[in-house]
Amino acid sequence: MRVSKIGEFGLIKRIKESIRTDSSVIHGIGDDCAVLPFDAKRYLLYTCDMLVEGVDFKTSEDFCLVGRKALAVSLSDIASCGGLARYCLVSLGIPRGINVKSIDQIYEGMTALTNRYGVNIVGGDISRVEGKIVIDVSVLGFVEKECLVLRNGACIGDIIFVTGKLGGSILSKHLTFKPRIKEARFLVKNFRINSMIDISDGLTQDLHHILEESKVGAVIYKELIPLNKTALSFNEAISSGEDFELLFTLPSREANRLALRKNKIFTSIGQITNKSPGLSLIKKDGCEERIKPAGFRHF
């Protein structure tokens, strides 16, 4: 059976079911980060992301932006869990003929982010590949125990929010997005956030992850979803990947408190319902449409 038949998420589910971990693991495979013991007050967050030339970035791209993105996607995972990133390792697979300048640029792009977010590059590996460049970055971070947020905590009645605007990322910000660490820290420090994820695969796909892990359903309102100017269409905006915005849910009282802040970066787009699992889109005329998760998939 080909991987393309069970798809990326089918494969992850299969791997998750086959792996046993011991009792020290707070949270293993299946969230944005693994959660591990650290000290009395904090957990370790541990995550990695692999970028591949021709899939995650074009060959013609500015290598500085490629390096930046390779780190930024993992910082976005740390943000999703409410934490701060501190250390990272960089594995580079590069073809023999590559220029040293390109490698310099990859690291320049990364160090621009490490300086901003207080992250240290502490090691890595360099391998020769015969084809395309591969960059795999793993990141270690910390989160105060009371600030940890996962995908599985959404409760019936929670209001669903996103940061920023969605869609058209491939034409604009997929290489230059700011990982939402600042916003995530503001949220987990000041509000009871029940669930959170970053939109890497597309709004409906990532919301589906929250619904599945939390065993709830949801409605979202078409009119409320904030679209980027570069969004190609509404459907593109809710199903295309690489927005790297935060998608989170919090109790309605907390949502009211958040609304009082009049911070334009946070937009409420729907609610967690006690209906059967699944997602509905409510249109302007009140019509409700069941929508299946759609988004970027590798296979």
Place this chain on the structure above:
Amino acid sequence: MRVSKIGEFGLIKRIKESIRTDSSVIHGIGDDCAVLPFDAKRYLLYTCDMLVEGVDFKTSEDFCLVGRKALAVSLSDIASCGGLARYCLVSLGIPRGINVKSIDQIYEGMTALTNRYGVNIVGGDISRVEGKIVIDVSVLGFVEKECLVLRNGACIGDIIFVTGKLGGSILSKHLTFKPRIKEARFLVKNFRINSMIDISDGLTQDLHHILEESKVGAVIYKELIPLNKTALSFNEAISSGEDFELLFTLPSREANRLALRKNKIFTSIGQITNKSPGLSLIKKDGCEERIKPAGFRHF
């Protein structure tokens, strides 16, 4: 300028010189593991290794052994620093047409090792690649502060040891070697080990890393170097990669204590000298030959 011009180690040196870290980092780029703060008694060890199809394993290889090796190489790094491995992340770059069974086998090979060494697979990433399979595994481990060993502690007069036998790995054990965690723990718990590295690039190359980091020179004795039956020649045995044996140095008194154990796995092969940096090979007739580091290089 092409990467092939400055080589793998030139590139690592260049990256190391361009990276700044903050004071929390105990040891960053340039050893087998990064060393990070953990608690009053222990450090975190953090390392990663990337394997590429066609470079580190053949396409025709048993995927179970490929998965095993992908984890084993990082466990060998943890051993080099005297620690125990506890958690790992697995990034897989796989082509669209790959069979699910192959992925199952990769994980089977890894879980055989995680069970034996008490390691938990806690997450990872899956990406599509257009060409060859890429597996990058990062590992987190721990080491008691008094047990940490790096490359930079070799002292004049230290005796140089290796574990096991060298050479011919590509014909025999490069896919099936046992990471020397048990042996490393025995050493760091019972002896004062001044420096240690795993032989991944070849004896002379890896000894050169110890000499360079410790700013010392060394002599090794041709007759003392334990050769594998599969070694192609003496030169192959001291310069071919993928032995994954430990290479370590300890004061001569400690070496005498180690010799008393009559443990055949440890063989003394030479001594750290106060001569100018560099490595000499002493032959049976007493002739001394300066030898340049040679071993596996990606570029």
